[in-house]
Amino acid sequence: MRQKQAFSRAWPLLAGMLAATPAQAHLMNSGFGPFYDGLAHPLISPEDLLPAMAMTLLAGLGGARQGRFVLAILPGAWLAGMAAGWAIGLPAAPAWLNAVVTVLIGALVASDLRLPLTVVIAMAAALGALHGYDNGRDLAATSGGLVAIGGIACALFALVSLLAGQVAVLRAQWARLAVRISGSWIAAVGLLMLGWSVRP
Secondary structure, three states: OHHHHHHHHHHHHHHHHHOOOOOOOOOOOOOOOHHHHHHHHHHHOHHHHHHHHHHHHHHHHOOHHHHHHHHHHHHHHHHHHHHHHHHHOOOOOOHHHHHHHHHHHHHHHHHOOOOOHHHHHHHHHHHHHHHHHHHHHHHOOOOOHHHHHHHHHHHHHHHHHHHHHHHHOOOOHHHHHHHHHHHHHHHHHHHHHHHHHOOO
16 A cells, blocks of 8 residues: 555656656757857856956957957867867866866966967967867757857857957056956956865
8 A cells, every 4th residue: 555655656756757858968948049059158158258258358458469369269269179079079178177277367367468479379279179179079969069059159259359359459557457357356266166176
């Protein structure tokens, strides 16, 4: 009798578990389709948004020329990394590495260090490839992932073009200081992300 009662109580739970839809761990599902899900992804994923913003702020502080190069390199490398992650599917970089990169780039923004163009290009390419690979690997398991990849690349292009353009024209010291303070906050959040990623 007890077994029958236990089964009668448990069958709705079992039915709900069997009827559940697959979970999508990396890409938010907005209901507007995979392109728009990809478009929103960099804006709602701090692990992608913060280093991309920091790289863009760094390039903008370096002037219009660095901003233009990062505009071409960062979304392009991110797109290439997503394609590689989609196709290869090897394990992604550990979360602590992404956090360390965020801290380092945020600290460079805060210091307002004038870096050579080649260093900025290399940093943008490495950042794009690292985060893009991680995104592509996660998107390979979702339906519509290829379309979402296009949305992510478009969002990054828009973010870099708008933000770098605004920062590159800043001449007032107080405005540049505000950008540097933003970099210090990005570095601080990166430290929090680092602590979270290495917690036991």
